[in-house]
Amino acid sequence: MNKHMVSKGNQFGRIIYFILLSVFFLTVVTQFFLAGLAIFVDPINWSRHTTLIHLVGFNIPLFLLLFAFIGKLPRWAYWNIFGLLVGVFGMYFTANITASIRWLGALHPVLAILLFIISYQGIKKTIKLMFIKKGEE
Template identity: 45%
Template sequence: MTKDTPTNTNQIGRMIFLILSILFIMCLLTQVFFAGLAIFINPSNWANHTNFIHFFEWLPLLMLITSFVGKLPVGMRWQSAGLFVLIFLMYFTAHSNTIVPIKYSAAAHPVIAMVLFILSVNVTQRAAQMLRHK
């Protein structure tokens, strides 16, 4: 076995990473759905939107940890860390009205969400490619 050939442990780490990344995308879509319910149906749904984040906010950190087990490229590790930073920025824009005028942080919140979604899809695609090409 050469140095670049992944071991079974690496393959399991890559599979877990892929599963976590898919779960993260599904959670992001659910989060957007809850926001849509709150905006277009009933504002009481904001509670679902604000509470649901606690279910998946640590997934990028778990992805980062499993990226080491799977011996994924450094770029994918940075992207996993970037997902975690973007979640922090989402928290900041949701609660920053004392630092930044609310209209600016509120406008940045969905933009950051789009970047978060695009980056998570990219990470998931790369993880799937890494798993396919042993």
């Protein structure tokens, strides 16, 4: 078997990894939108913002870890997942510490931008890994 060939199980793992990472990316974008709605339209949207992250926050990165293993993804995928987990933890931390140390709350949207960038870069690398042949690079 060619060293660039992957088994059906590995392909499945990579496809699910890509789908989950895309869902995470879209969740981050949706979170920006919900925060904007809460600020500019109606504060009731804060509860939607909070509920969405409780559903997705740590769950998707943990499943990403599983499917990165199944898909035999390179080391960068694991660093990507680690970055997402640290970012999500940072988001929870900055959202909840604001009552005690107000200026840390200002890091919340900065971390959101980092989550956006990390997930976007992961999607780009996964697409490149799955669809671009080594000879075409």
